[in-house]
Amino acid sequence: MLTLLIQRNFGLLWIAHTFSILGDYVFFIAITFWVYEQTGSAAATGAVLIASAVPGILFAPLAGICVDRWSRRAIMLVAEGARAVLFLALFGVIIAQPHALWSIYVVGFVQSAIATFFWSARGALLPQIIEPPTLLAGNALYMVSDCAVRIIAPSLSTLFLLTWGPAGIVLINAVTFVLSVGCICLLSTAHHPRSEESPAAPQITEAVVKRGQRMQAILTATRPAHGLFILGSIIAYTAGTLNIIIPVFVRATLSAGPLAFGWLLTAQAIGEGIMSVLLGRAPGRRGRVAVTRSISVCLAGGGCALMLIATIHALLPVLLSNLLFGAMTAGVTIRVLTLLQQRIPNRVLGRVLATSSAMQSLAQVTGMAVASIALAHISATWLILSNGGLYLLGSGLAWLLIGINDIHNV
Secondary structure (H helix, E strand, C coil), rough: HHHHHHHHHHHHHHHHHHHHHHHHHHHHHHHHHHHHHHHHHHHHHHHHHHHHHHHHHHHHHHHHHHHHHHHHHHHHHHHHHHHHHHHHHHHHHHHHHCCCCCCHHHHHHHHHHHHHHHHHHHHHHHHHCCCHHHHHHHHHHHHHHHHHHHHHHHHHHHHHHHHHHHHHHHHHHHHHHHHHHHHHHCCCCCCCCCCCCCCCCCCCHHHHHHHHHHHHHHHHHCCHHHHHHHHHHHHHHHHHHHHHHHHHHHHHCCCHHHHHHHHHHHHHHHHHHHHHHHHHCCCCCCCCHHHHHHHHHHHHHHHHHHHHHHCCCCCCHHHHHHHHHHHHHHHHHHHHHHHHHHHHCCCHHHHHHHHHHHHHHHHHHHHHHHHHHHHHCCCHHHHHHHHHHHHHHHHHHHHHHHHCCCCCCC
């Protein structure tokens, strides 16, 4: 697993990924707290999250087309450079107008739209720089860095916000994007050919026929992804609901406060990190039955963990159950992403990953909306139980969804 890090291209891409996500986490944790401090409004704070989630739904189709048509390295460079400039501009606005919230919402929306291009390109570039058998380990290493960032980001964001204020947070985020650009500049990758070329003979009828053939080829090539989209959406929907439910559960059911909530998030991140390390040591190539079994078991384990959280109302068991839930969720997430990268043709991989991202963003926003409405009528405990049931349903569906598509290595 660690041998991947000494491979020049993967190591640089991993460092760029880590810088990028560290800046994002520190910024959004600090800025949402700052917005709430300035307004005292949960709606104003929630608007920051919504402004960051919606672009993933709106811009993913365009991002996928661009990623499959042009150089993925170039798209990442432009995206990170644009985000660095964007946050430098926000830094200037905050210095000039310290209490202007409009700039936070605008930048949150625009940077998330740009990020859609970056993450689609990053996911599609990975199979071009490492061998297929090492994709599982590569994705696991990304998850390890994500988990580490999620553990340290709350403390860093608090420290930076108290020390330098919102302007300092914005400037630090801009610096992380500049560092990411530097790493991407050092990547050496083969030229990525256009997936669709113009017809040699510009006859209208021939062009229409060829385009129809290309569309049919794309539909055939992406058929294996359909079931994986559903499984990914189950994970995202549950994450969206839990974002709303867990704070209420901690306060109302566990009779605890923000510290316990932070411990729960940390426990989940640690669980995800542990599973990532374990998967990084697993064989890169496994049969469809073995992979399906792994996904099904992880979904079942995650469902059981959620049910334990809902039924055992003591902090320590809940922490341990959430650690297990994090591990099981990471197992599904890494496996699903690796399946897409290994078994979808590279010429359409950008579109597939972008579609997956859009569906997950939509599922997550839907989950947040459903939980917000349902909490007025149903207790947090019952909602967590329903999420556990959804995971168990996904465990059974995994056999049907993955099996039906006859996924094969390409």
